[in-house]
Amino acid sequence: MDKRLVPVYAAGFVTAFGAHSIAAGLGGYTEGEHASLLTLGLLLAVYDGAEIVLKPVFGALADRVGPRPVLLGGLVAFAVASTAFVLAGDPALVGLARLGQGAAAAAFSPAAGALVARLAPKTGHGRAFGGYGAWKGLGYTLGPALGGVLITLGGYALLFGTLGGLALAVAAWAAAAVPVVQPLPRTRQTVLDLVRRLATRGFLRPTATLAGATAAVAVGVGFLPVAGAAAGLGPLVTGVVVSLLAAAGALVQPWAGRARDADRIGDATGMVAGLVLAALGLASAVVLPGIAGLLAAAVAIGAGTGLATPIGFAHLAAATPPARLGQTMGVAEVGRELGDAGGPLFVGALAAAGSLGLGMAGLEGVLVVFAASVAFSARR
Structure with missing residues (x-):
């Protein structure tokens, strides 16, 4: 290190x-x-x-x-x-x-x-x-x-x-x-130049990945305890579930970064796999009963976001002119914050209209769409 x-x-x-x-x-x-x-x-x-x-x-x-x-x-x-x-x-x-x-x-x-x-x-x-x-x-x-x-x-x-x-x-x-x-020396940049740079696949792919991964974590932290309470589980058990989610993400991120640097996993593959794994975690919370579903969801969401996040940031850094790294990172962080706030709001709105399962399924669908978009743009 x-x-x-x-x-x-x-x-x-x-x-x-x-x-x-x-x-x-x-x-x-x-x-x-x-x-x-x-x-x-x-x-x-x-x-x-x-x-x-x-x-x-x-x-x-x-x-x-x-x-x-x-x-x-x-x-x-x-x-x-x-x-x-x-x-x-x-x-x-x-x-x-x-x-x-x-x-x-x-x-x-x-x-x-x-x-x-x-x-x-x-x-x-x-x-x-x-x-x-x-x-x-x-x-x-x-x-x-x-x-x-x-x-x-x-x-x-x-x-x-x-x-x-x-x-x-x-x-x-x-x-x-x-x-x-x-x-670093920078060329003059107009607002139109900034918009064009932020509209490139090199920015949109990792930023969408980071926003989706962050939304999955926020929903896991906020709504897995709700699902646990509905299944009759106490706050101690649901607290352990949330801690497991965070720990899984923290453990997977260094491994994912090393695998990316060693060319064992490509950027697009890592981002897509991370989003899909997080989506499967959301599905587990709905499909699997009781504590088994919550534990599977916590591990999958944590591991999926842990896989997608460092690869997304590394891809973003590789696609950004070094003289504009701060600006690009700042805007990408806004995408993460919007995912952090928007994910729970989206799931909460669907849950209020139908059920918590509907809310989880809705975000699962969004993550799958993000993953498909990243995969499609990478092929192009």
């Missing part, structure tokens, strides 16, 4: 751990503050909303000034937003704190992706993005459990204080270990 990339991976852990550790405890927060479910929804959405709006902006800034200062600035801003909540001592400011954290994550996430692509050799992009994804997966896995422990021990002040200290420590580590990566 390239030691220069480890603090960049740690930055990915910060954003994943920060997002899920707080989100998992917001239900208890709203209950304690006697807030409505609408308030809970807004508190959950504000982090992702800031990322959707700002990631392309900070990605373009990373191309202009270099990704390293944007990474460091984002981590410091994340620490400031977290620490400010602790110093304010007002629980009602949690929404404002999450907005600040989301804006900061919007800065260092695309910068981290650009650094992974710039610092790793092109023949090692799969392994590098697999490692980055594994660290993020670890943050998603540990976030709810450790966040709950911190909230139990010291309330939200301890959780936000821990996040602030963690972000500041990673920023110091990155400042010491990540080398300066100079911005």
Whole structure:
């Protein structure tokens, strides 16, 4: 493992751990503050909303000034937003704190992706993005459990204080270990040029893959517990199922990246196989009864997204001019965020109109369509 990339991976852990550790405890927060479910929804959405709006902006800034200062600035801003909540001592400011954290994550996430692509050799992009994804997966896995422990021990002040200290420590580590990566000369780009570049298969294929894979994970995390509860399973069992999904994705990503770099699996094959495997996982939750269906779904969704994600990012990096990596990563990350938000909304709407099985089947169909589109465009 390239030691220069480890603090960049740690930055990915910060954003994943920060997002899920707080989100998992917001239900208890709203209950304690006697807030409505609408308030809970807004508190959950504000982090992702800031990322959707700002990631392309900070990605373009990373191309202009270099990704390293944007990474460091984002981590410091994340620490400031977290620490400010602790110093304010007002629980009602949690929404404002999450907005600040989301804006900061919007800065260092695309910068981290650009650094992974710039610092790793092109023949090692799969392994590098697999490692980055594994660290993020670890943050998603540990976030709810450790966040709950911190909230139990010291309330939200301890959780936000821990996040602030963690972000500041990673920023110091990155400042010491990540080398300066100079911005590359860029030709002038009009809006039409940007649209044309983002309309190419080299951008659309991996971005659709990343959006679909992220949607599958979001639906698995949100709705597999619902299916488990309907089958009479308790929260402990369904919590284990969600953790298994995250762990499967974290374990598969490094393997998928190494297989891609060693030419054991092609980019199109990996993206298609990952989407199909995730779709089969959604089907398992509906077709197989009880705990067997949930376990099969968790493993298949996690493994499918773990296969598709590093290959999608590596393919995106290979198809992007090096001088535009930050901008491209920022826009692609918006696709992931839309999948993260749109997947549960899509399944929830279908479930409300019919049943949870109909919702799962609907997203399964979307993933199959994405997989077929990737396969067709690769043949062309």
